[in-house]
Structure formats: structure tokens, C-alpha cells
Amino acid sequence: MSSSRASLFEDDGCRVGVVHMRRVEEARRETIAERDLERLALTYKVLGDPNRLKIVMALKNVEMCVCDLAAFLRLSESAVSHQLRRLKDLALVRKRREGQRIYYALDDDHVAELLNVGLEHVRE
Amino acid sequence: MSSSRASLFEDDGCRVGVVHMRRVEEARRETIAERDLERLALTYKVLGDPNRLKIVMALKNVEMCVCDLAAFLRLSESAVSHQLRRLKDLALVRKRREGQRIYYALDDDHVAELLNVGLEHVRE
């Protein structure tokens, strides 16, 4: 019976053909908190830009200042600074001031692990 | 000496102040292939949208057809179909036809692992 069709009214009042109502309701129950999901999406999104990804990949090995990263990416320091702020807002990197320079590093081990799992998938 | 400043000509001809040339060169050597990096960035990017993320989270538990997912997300089937194509292009989901319906599921275990590691980071 689970594959039989059911035409019914959804709780938002729209008449729709729902094939597996059980699965839909189950999925709704299992969904994580909207706040967590939003933050998780932002985390992936921030890694989804080639230049930001290059930054975190480089920081896997050693901390670097903005100037280093700009030279590495062949990008303006302003552009790098903008990207670093996004990475920092999501707790992917942390900064440490030393005189005039500010050194960036990965914030915790989860970040490196996230990169490794992603690489495994890409190289499968 | 590694913290001394070095003003020099980069190989692209731009005069820039590079603080830790060793680190920059090391980072350039360690960089993964541009093709892999591009693909890795696309993988994260595709997970970086709340609706697409909801889709893969739901598919962690059970396969679902487009109609189910549209009901679950309260989104048009067209919109869901567009998103599913992006997920499929990056091998995050696979499809299986059964009559008129097409069922989607996660493509491999890496995907679920990627979600789990991401969740750990968000909830830390």
C-alpha cells in the first residue's frame, strides 16, 4: 500500500498529489532545527568558492598573514580580507595579531576533516 | 630570517611585498590540481543552498521521488527538478526510474559522511 497514490489536502491548503505521505511526514519529523540547517548551508557555501577553498587548503599546513595569502592567490589584499571575514564569521578560521600582521589559521580540526572527506568524494 | 620582509618581483611581473615567501611557495607546491579544486568547490557550493541541503538530508534516510521532495520542501516540482539535476551533476545523488516516477537517493557514503562532519562543526 505504501506505493499507492493519495490525493489530499496538505496542511497549507494546497491540493497536491502526494505519493508517499509517510516518507514526507517522516522527513519532516527527522529534519534538524532550521537554525542549524541554515548555518550548515552557510558553512558549505563559504567553502564553495575556489578562492576561499584555496585559502583553507593552504591553512591546513601553516598559518599565514593576509599578505601571504594575497600573494598566493594573486589577488588583492582587500579581496582576501573580505573572504577571510566570511570564513571567520562561520568559525572556519581564526586570527591572531602579531605586530602589524594578522595571522590566520584553521579554527579547529573539523574543518580539515571536512576538506578531507570532500576530497575523498571528488577523487572516488 | 623567515619573518624578514622581502620586496621582490613576482613571476607575473607585479612588485609586491611578500612576507613569508617560503610559505607562499610551499602553499603553491602543495596545492591540489586545479581541476580537483574546482570540482571540490562545486561540491561544497551545491550543498550550500538550504533547499538542496534539505534534499540530501532527507535522502539520508530513504529514497524519494520528485513529487515527495516537492511536498516536503513545499516547493514546485520544477524547482526541485532543477536542484536535483545540480546534485546529480556532482554525483551527490543518483536516480532510478520506476514507471512514471523517478526515485532519488544519495550516491555514496561519502555524502552522508560529509553531512555528519559538517553537523559536528556547526554544533560544536
Add this chain to the structure above:
DNA sequence: ATAATAATTGAATATCTGTTCAGATAATCA
């Protein structure tokens, strides 16, 4: 102080992205 270096910030713009809409395929059934 003044100058120089490192990094940040906000505004502007060109580009990219997600959804909608209308129409096209594909499979099933009367």
C-alpha cells in the same frame, strides 16, 4: 609627530544563482 606598512571597511558594479513560468518528454491507462 610624520611616514610607512598591514589590514579592514563600505560603496559600486558586473556577474552569478534560484525560482517561476510555459512548454516539452516520457510512461501509464482508459
Add this chain to the structure above:
DNA sequence: TGATTATCTGAACAGATATTCAATTATTAT
């Protein structure tokens, strides 16, 4: 066959995004 259901596709538009540019803050050196 024609009708219905499920899914896909391409164009278009509104909203988001990355970089550049100019100006600003913070630190160090003279």
C-alpha cells in the same frame, strides 16, 4: 488513440555575490 501523471528543460527575472576602488584604522619605525 487520446488523456493523465511525473518529470524535465530553457528563458527570464529578482535577488545575492565577488571583486575593485577609495578611504580608514592600527601598528611600527624614524
